[in-house]
Amino acid sequence: MENLHIVFWLFKDIGWCLFWKPLGIVMIFPTLIISIVIAYRTRQMASELFHNLAITFWISANSYWMISEFMQFDALQVYGWITYKHLALIPFFMGVFCLAYYYAIWQPRHPNEIETM
Template sequence: MENLHIVFWLFKDIGWCLFWKPLGIVMIIPTLAISIVIVYRTRNMVSEMCHNLAITFWISANSYWMISEFLKFDALSFYGVITYKHLALIPFFLGVFCLAFYYVIWHPRHPNEIETM
């Protein structure tokens, strides 16, 4: 499933790069759906779950950014110098926080814990 996820992700980004709106937008659905399934399947392994959740937030941010460019509202002002494209930073930072939680809080407190599925 992880390998198929990468295929969908690549097609989504190819659609974005070539400005093929239908391909880019349609590929959001399977890419994000598989990402969420992977998070669910790894929920018993904190390391894997945190990394996969960060990837899910990354895909969400990336997809929002792509849509904002496709629909031409990316450069519009949201608040002062902050544009709508900058709102993609919210899920990007959520991904960073997932990894920070794992590496700064969880992992140091569980150094010898062996994770199993």
Template sequence: MENLHIVFWLFKDISWCIILKPLGILMIFPTLIISIVIAWRTRALMSELCHNLAITFWITANSYWMISEFFAFDEKMIWGGISYKQLTLVPFLLGMFILMYYYLYWRPRHLDVIETM
């Protein structure tokens, strides 16, 4: 499933590069759904869960960014100097905060925990 996930992700990003809107938008769904399934399946292992959630947020941000460019609202301003494209920071930062939680808080307090698949 992880390998198929990468194939969908690549199709999505290649579609973005060549501005093939229908395929790019279509590929969001399997890419995002599979990343959520992978995160769910690895929920018993904190390391895997945190990394897979970060990937899910990354795909979410990446997909929103792609859509904002496809429909030319990426440079429009929402408020002050903040553009719609900059909203991608929300899911990107959520993913970063999850990884920071894991590496700075959870992992140092659980050094004795051995996680295996």
């Protein structure tokens, strides 16, 4: 499943790069759904869960950014110098916070915990 996930992700980004809107938009769904399934399946292993959640947030941010460019609202201003493209930073930072929490808080509090599925 993880390998298939990468294939979908690549096709999504190829669609984005070549501005093939149907391919890029359609590939969001299997890419995002599989990343959520992978995160759910690894929920018993904290390190895997937090990293897979970060990937899910990354795909979400990446997909929103792609759609904002496809629909040509990426450069429109939301407030001041902030554009709609900048809103992709919200899920990007959520992914960063997942990893920051894991490495700064969870892992130091569970140094001897053996992770099993």
